[in-house]
Amino acid sequence: MRRYSYTIFSEGKIGQLTLSNRLVRSATWDPSILTRRVMTDEVLNLYRGLAIGGVGLIITGGFPVFSELSSDVGSGNWLSTYADLRVKGIEKMVQVVKNARSDCHIIAQLENGNLSGRPSVIDSPFSRRKVRRLTVEEISDIVDCFVEGIIDVKKAGFGGIQLHAAHGGLLSRFLSPYTNRRDDAYGGSPSNRARIIREIVSKARQFVSDFPILIKMNCTDYLEGGIEIDTFFDLAQEIEQTGVDAIEVSGGMWDCLVRSEQELGFRPVPAPESHTRIRSPEKQSYFLKFAETLNLGIPVILVGGNRDIERLETIVNQGKVDFIALSRPLICEPDLPNRWREGRGARTTACISCNSCIFAMHVHPGKPEPGLVTCVYKNDPSLHHVAQRWLASWVRKHTLLK
Numbered sequence: 001m002r003r004y005s006y007t008i009f010s011e012g013k014i015g016q017l018t019l020s021n022r023l024v025r026s027a028t029w030d031p032s033i034l035t036r037r038v039m040t041d042e043v044l045n046l047y048r049g050l051a052i053g054g055v056g057l058i059i060t061g062g063f064p065v066f067s068e069l070s071s072d073v074g075s076g077n078w079l080s081t082y083a084d085l086r087v088k089g090i091e092k093m094v095q096v097v098k099n100a101r102s103d104c105h106i107i108a109q110l111e112n113g114n115l116s117g118r119p120s121v122i123d124s125p126f127s128r129r130k131v132r133r134l135t136v137e138e139i140s141d142i143v144d145c146f147v148e149g150i151i152d153v154k155k156a157g158f159g160g161i162q163l164h165a166a167h168g169g170l171l172s173r174f175l176s177p178y179t180n181r182r183d184d185a186y187g188g189s190p191s192n193r194a195r196i197i198r199e200i201v202s203k204a205r206q207f208v209s210d211f212p213i214l215i216k217m218n219c220t221d222y223l224e225g226g227i228e229i230d231t232f233f234d235l236a237q238e239i240e241q242t243g244v245d246a247i248e249v250s251g252g253m254w255d256c257l258v259r260s261e262q263e264l265g266f267r268p269v270p271a272p273e274s275h276t277r278i279r280s281p282e283k284q285s286y287f288l289k290f291a292e293t294l295n296l297g298i299p300v301i302l303v304g305g306n307r308d309i310e311r312l313e314t315i316v317n318q319g320k321v322d323f324i325a326l327s328r329p330l331i332c333e334p335d336l337p338n339r340w341r342e343g344r345g346a347r348t349t350a351c352i353s354c355n356s357c358i359f360a361m362h363v364h365p366g367k368p369e370p371g372l373v374t375c376v377y378k379n380d381p382s383l384h385h386v387a388q389r390w391l392a393s394w395v396r397k398h399t400l401l402k
C-alpha cells in the first residue's frame with residue numbers, strides 16, 4: 001500500500017491548537033465512568049492506546065453538564081450542575097494522553113444530562129418521559145451550566161471542549177426547526193435557534209478567552225421539517241458567528257428511526273449517526289455532500305462512515321473538509337492512524353460498521369455494570385449475532401411499547 005506522507009498526515013490548526021495530523025477521534029461515550037462517576041484504569045488505558053495509535057486529536061465521550069434533580073422547577077434549585085456530575089479524575093485522561101504522546105491533544109465533549117425540559121413539546125416515538133417546555137429562566141441556567149463545565153474542563157488541563165449539538169440532544173433540539181417550535185427569542189430564524197449556542201460561547205469567552213470551543217452539529221436530522229441540506233448552510237453560518245473554533249458535521253436524530261429504509265437511505269437501527277452496512281464506496285463518508293455545501297472561515301471536521309484512506313486523502317485535498325473524524329474504526333483499531341501512515345495492511349479500516357459496539361455500550365451482557373465500549377465483532381464473535389438481533393429488534397420494540 002502507498003505510504004502517506006502528505007495532507008492527512010500534515011499539521012492542521014483548530015483555534016490555538018496545532019494538530020500533528022488531520023485525523024480526529026470522534027466522541028465515543030465512556031459508559032463505565034459515567035455510571036460510576038470515577039475514572040478507571042481501563043478507560044485510561046483506552047485513551048493511552050488512542051494516543052499511541054497516532055490520532056491527532058481525541059474528543060472524549062460526552063460529559064453531562066447538568067441533570068434535573070426534581071420537578072422543583074422555577075425554585076432556582078432544579079439543576080445539579082457539572083460540579084456535582086463531574087467524573088472524579090478526568091484530569092488523568094489529559095495526563096495519560098500527554099505522557100503517551102506530547103503532540104496528541106485531547107478535548108472534552110460536553111452535553112446535556114438528564115432533563116425533561118425541551119425547547120418545545122414534541123411527541124418523540126422513543127421517549128417515555130413526559131416532557132415540558134423550558135422557560136427562558138431555565139435556558140439561562142442551562143447556559144450557566146455549560147459555561148461552568150467549560151471553565152472546569154479548562155482547569156483540568158484539556159486542550160479545548162466540544163459542545164454536543166447533534167443527534168437529538170438538548171442543544172441540537174434548539175438548532176432544529178423540527179424540534180424547536182418556539183416563537184420567542186430562542187426559536188424561529190436560524191439566528192434565534194442558534195441563540196443558546198451564542199450565549200454559551202460568548203459567556204464562556206469572558207472566562208476562558210480563546211480556549212478552543214468546537215461544536216458537533218447536524219447537517220440533516222433525517223426528519224421532515226428538520227435541518228436539511230438546503231438549510232444547513234445558513235445555520236452553519238450562524239454557528240460560525242457564535243465564535244466557535246470548528247464545526248464537526250454529523251447528522252441524525254433518533255426520532256427518524258421510525259422512517260423506512262427507503263425514506264432514510266440507510267437501515268433504521270441504533271444509531272442514526274452511525275450508519276451500518278457501509279459496504280460500497282458510495283456509502284462511505286455519508287455526510288460529505290452536506291459538508292461540501294459550506295463556505296466557512298473555520299475548520300470543518302467530517303464524521304460518519306470515513307473508512308478508506310485513499311478516499312479520505314482525496315476529500316481533504318478537495319479543500320472543503322479540513323479534518324476527518326472516526327469513532328467506530330478506532331474502537332476496532334486504535335492504531336489505525338499509524339497503520340495508515342506507515343502503509344501497513346489494507347487501505348480500508350477493519351471496522352465493518354455493524355454497530356455491535358452500540359449494543360455493548362447499552363447492554364453489557366453478563367456484567368453487573370457497563371464496561372468499555374469494545375469491538376464485539378472482533379473481540380467476542382459469539383456475541384456478535386446476539387448484538388445484531390438486538391439492534392434489529394430495537395426500533396420495533398421501542399415503538400410498540402409506547
Ligand SMILES: Cc1cc2nc3c(=O)[nH]c(=O)nc-3n(C[C@H](O)[C@H](O)[C@H](O)COP(=O)(O)O)c2cc1C
Nearest residue numbers: 026027028029061062273274303304305326327328
Ligand atoms: C459506541 C458509540 C458511542 C458514541 N458516543 C458518542 C458520544 O458520546 N457523543 C457523540 O457526539 N457521538 C457519539 N457517537 C457517534 C460517533 O461519534 C460518530 O459520530 C458516529 O459513530 C459516526 O462515525 P463513525 O462512522 O466513524 O463511527 C458514538 C458512536 C458509537 C458507535
